[in-house]
Amino acid sequence: MLLSRLPPLLSDWPALLSGALCWQLNPDALQPTETPLAGGWLVLFGKGLGASHLARLAPLLAEQGLAATLYPPAEVAGVPLLLLGCDGFSPELVAELKSGEWEIDLCHLPALPTLSEPGLLVMDMDSTAIRIECIDEIARLAGVGEQVAAVTAAAMQGKLEFSDSLRNRVALLAGAPVTILDEVAANMPWMPGLQLMVDTLKGAGWKVAIASGGFTRFAGELQLALGLDAIFANELAVDGGKLSGQVSGRIVDASVKAEVLQQLAQEYGIAAAQTVAIGDGANDLKMMGVAGLGIAIHAKPLVRAQAAATLNHHDLEGVICLLAARACSELRWDQR
Numbered sequence: 001m002l003l004s005r006l007p008p009l010l011s012d013w014p015a016l017l018s019g020a021l022c023w024q025l026n027p028d029a030l031q032p033t034e035t036p037l038a039g040g041w042l043v044l045f046g047k048g049l050g051a052s053h054l055a056r057l058a059p060l061l062a063e064q065g066l067a068a069t070l071y072p073p074a075e076v077a078g079v080p081l082l083l084l085g086c087d088g089f090s091p092e093l094v095a096e097l098k099s100g101e102w103e104i105d106l107c108h109l110p111a112l113p114t115l116s117e118p119g120l121l122v123m124d125m126d127s128t129a130i131r132i133e134c135i136d137e138i139a140r141l142a143g144v145g146e147q148v149a150a151v152t153a154a155a156m157q158g159k160l161e162f163s164d165s166l167r168n169r170v171a172l173l174a175g176a177p178v179t180i181l182d183e184v185a186a187n188m189p190w191m192p193g194l195q196l197m198v199d200t201l202k203g204a205g206w207k208v209a210i211a212s213g214g215f216t217r218f219a220g221e222l223q224l225a226l227g228l229d230a231i232f233a234n235e236l237a238v239d240g241g242k243l244s245g246q247v248s249g250r251i252v253d254a255s256v257k258a259e260v261l262q263q264l265a266q267e268y269g270i271a272a273a274q275t276v277a278i279g280d281g282a283n284d285l286k287m288m289g290v291a292g293l294g295i296a297i298h299a300k301p302l303v304r305a306q307a308a309a310t311l312n313h314h315d316l317e318g319v320i321c322l323l324a325a326r327a328c329s330e331l332r333w334d335q336r
Contacts, residue, residue: 001030003058006051010073010080017072017333025068025084027058037069038329040089041112045081045321046104046313053104054082060097064090071328077196077317083328098305105318107309113274113293114326115204120270121319122261122287124279125212125219125233127156128297129316131189134214135169138184142176142243157300158282162213163251170236174245178238181217188218191297193316198226200320207268211260213252213283229268232260257287278319279303295319 001023006013017023020032044053054070061068068084075081089110097108113119126133133156139148148169155165201208209230210219219231235248250256257277265275277284277291280299288294288307296307297316304310311318 003028003030003051003055006030006054008050010049010082011075014072014333019334021332021334023070023333025054025058025061025070027062028055030070033069035069036071036329036332037067037085037087040066040086041109041325042068042084042086042106043081043109043112043309043322043325044084044104044106045076045079045318045325047079049080049082049104053102053106057106060093061086064093064096066090066093072331072333074324074328074331076321076324077193077200079314079317079321081321081325081328083325085329098310103313105311105313105321107322109293109308111273111292112326113276113323115200115206115323116327117274118268118270119201119204119206119274119276119323120209120261120265120268121201121206121276121278122209122211122257122264122291123277124257124281124284124287125210125222126214127280128278128284129191129194129210129222130218131191134184134188134218135166135173137187138173138176138180139169141180141183142173144172148172155283156281158285158302162253162283166213166234166251166253167247170243170247171245173236173243176243178241178243180243181215181236185218185221188221191316193314193318193320195226197316197319198228201323202227207264207270209260209264211252211257211287213257213281230264232256254283254286257284258290261287262290276319276323278316293322295322 022036023030024033067087071083207229212233216233219233237244237246237248273292275292277287278295295309297311
């Protein structure tokens with residue numbers, strides 16, 4: 001089956017390809033095969049997903065000496081999705097895919113967690129679960145917005161050590177009324193797809209937690225609203241109704257975030273392969289590194305380069321796409 005003959009809509013592909021158990025992706029065509037592959041994975045998802053993406057992907061696979069079979073398509077959270085099983089995993093292919101401009105999200109992974117088994121997802125809060133950096137909003141209301149935002153940006157890009165940068169930023173907030181926190185909490189925009197992602201995971205028996213370099217005041221709001229299993233964040237010290245300019249207790253930095261994920265996995269009895277970490281900043285990389293799957297969302301360049309999976313065109317509904325993709329490997333084209 002020539003790739004050029006595939007219909008524009010993925011939903012029309014099963015009728016056309018029902019004559020074979022599975023299809024191997026070759027540079028310009030799909031070849032019938034009896035052997036679906038599962039030694040590595042390629043997940044492609046996006047509103048404009050179609051045959052042109054397979055045609056672009058096929059020669060890249062050939063260059064890396066990878067064979068891949070195409071599983072029947074799905075629609076997850078309203079997003080068209082394709083899963084390909086490979087005969088192995090290639091870091092070189094990952095680098096090639098990340099260097100290109102794609103109007104969809106696609107990830108090449110050695111393993112994929114599944115929603116059919118219990119799992120754990122730990123997410124960052126600022127610019128991940130919500131669309132703002134809370135400390136920048138507090139600083140803006142306190143009249144020191146520009147100074148704090150510049151330090152936040154440098155810290156998230158990995159240019160500053162996080163704990164020191166946090167102490168320096170919080171020091172600038174000294175004397176601000178604690179009521180500022182209420183104002184920020186009341187106008188805290190959730191990342192699109194947050195509710196859907198949490199509801200989907202909880203419905204599948206997963207545990208969901210926040211590990212944030214932000215603050216408990218805001219993480220607590222999300223825990224109450226979403227029924228999160230746990231939150232770990234920093235505590236702003238208050239003195240006489242005003243922020244003291246200090247952080248109480250141990251700072252939740254990159255190392256603590258990684259510890260949180262491992263601690264929760266052990267507490268809940270979750271296999272390492274079924275753990276997921278999501279974040280956008282450099283201080284999320286250690287947490288992503290110890291997770292079964294690390295996902296960068298709208299992330300800084302350093303984080304996009306190092307994360308196993310990246311969401312550049314989707315919000316948190318993209319996480320559902322990645323975690324639901326493994327179910328496609330149970331499907332066969334000749335079983336309609």
